[in-house]
Amino acid sequence: MVREIEATAGIPVVQIATIVPIMLTVGANRMVPGVAIPHPVGDPAEGPEADKAVRREILERAFKAIQTKITEQTIFKS
Amino acid sequence: MALKVVCYINQFFAGLGGEDMAHTGPCIERKAVGPAMQIDNLLGGDGRVAGTVICGDSYYGEHIEEAREKCIEYIRDMSPDLFFAGPAFNAGRYGVACGDIAAAVAQKLGIPCVTGMYSENPGVELYRSKTFIVKTVDSARGMKQALEKMVELGKKLVSNEPLRPADEEGYFHRGIRKNYFHERNGAQRAVDMLLRKISEEDYRTEYEMPVFKRIKPAEPVKDLSKATVALVTSGGIVPRGNPDRIRVSSAKTYGKYNISGIEDLTPEIFESVHGGYDRVWANEDPDVVLPVDVLREMEREGVFGKLYDYVFTTTGTGTAVANAERFGREIGEQLKKDGVDAVILTST
Incomplete structure (x- = not known):
């Protein structure tokens, strides 16, 4: 899905998911590792503030990814 | 004859x-x-x-x-x-x-x-x-x-x-598996295969994984402050009651839902129907899968231009590659038509 959206629309698609090898396999180009499978963009067990803070941090990384020129599959770890 | x-x-x-x-x-x-x-x-x-x-x-x-x-x-x-x-x-x-x-x-x-x-x-x-x-x-x-x-x-x-x-x-396999009783059980065959692999002999998997294509990365967004960004997920977050009856696994369809005016995904209005992960957290707060709340904050702060009015959702568990590719193409066409500049896609 990620690959076909990018190919069809011609716009950067950043995928946020926890299992990085699957993102690599399906052909995502811009990847941000998520927190956990059932909550990739949050950490609810740590309380509402920490949950939101980690969500914000991951989304900032996602925005960094879509503004970065890349030539191959890239994982944005920080 | x-x-x-x-x-x-x-x-x-x-x-x-x-x-x-x-x-x-x-x-x-x-x-x-x-x-x-x-x-x-x-x-x-x-x-x-x-x-x-x-x-x-x-x-x-x-x-x-x-x-x-x-x-x-x-x-x-x-x-x-x-x-x-x-x-x-x-x-x-x-x-x-x-x-x-x-x-x-x-x-x-x-x-x-x-x-x-x-x-x-x-x-x-x-x-x-x-x-x-x-x-x-x-x-x-x-x-x-x-x-x-x-x-x-x-x-x-x-x-x-x-x-x-x-x-x-001598023909290309058609993706058909025939069931039959093998004289050696799965564990024995797996160990045989592993030993052959270790000794660098030829071995053949009994379950081939699909081969995925690669595409050239799209150009980055130049001015994020003017960009329209769309949210897509394979994490199964849908309006409560799953109005389009998206399947919990092996999805054949995806949904398109209007989120204009929605500041925060609450359990009263959204839920997860994904059959491939523990939905407890996502049902308490769907934003942990589909992060609308923080994106609205960032939109207000001017980090990016606008959050696209619709989210696209499916359940990515057991979903056929051909279906997922079709969803991607159809979603991509709509986003292109509406002038969306970038996509954040979350997967569970």
Whole structure:
């Protein structure tokens, strides 16, 4: 899905998911590792503030990814 | 009883000409032409080629439906018992034409159909599940061997003889698994395979993983402050009650939901229907999968221009690759039409 959206629309698609090898396999180009499978963009067990803070941090990384020129599959770890 | 056979070949193998004649539309010769003459010889006393359908490669590729329909009409008219197309070797358009007509004849006339291609011919991936495609080398220097394999397999199919595994029969597997009792159990076979792998001997997996394509990365967004960003998820977050009845797994559809005016995804309005992870957290706060709340904050702060008014959702568990690709293409078209600049896609 990620690959076909990018190919069809011609716009950067950043995928946020926890299992990085699957993102690599399906052909995502811009990847941000998520927190956990059932909550990739949050950490609810740590309380509402920490949950939101980690969500914000991951989304900032996602925005960094879509503004970065890349030539191959890239994982944005920080 | 002698088999009645019909063949399909392109303009080149029919001797009409090369690229200059590739726009030739379908026609029929009520005899064996080109490679079909060799097929006729190979059939020996078992059958004869009653006709050869010929079509230019560009014509077939550019008018695929008309070409298919016309060819089927010619073929049906001769009521064959067996149909051969090609072989196409590594010729892309010819491979697609051979695959397409063989698949269509198999489906519409219910007779065995065999074609032949080189492994990298795009026709292989497109049609391997719908017709028998014998493995060939990449050029017509392998014509003799290709035709022998095609005729042998074709005869076998007509006689309803049980087939050995695709690899042994020499065709591209059609993605069909047959269940049977093996004398050694799975654990024993797995250990055997591992030992062979460690000692760098050949081994063959019993469960092949799909091979995914790669695409060139899109250009980055230049001015984020003016960019419209869309949210997409395979994490199964849908309006409460799952109005479009998206399946919890092996999804065949996706949903498109308006989030304009929504500041925060709460359990009162959204939920997760994904069948592949523990939904407790996502149902308490769907933002942990589909982060609308923080994106609204960032939108207000001017980090990016605008959050697109719709989210696209499906459940990515057991979902067929072909379906996921179709969802991607359809979503991509809508986003393109609406001038969206970038996508954040979350997966569980």
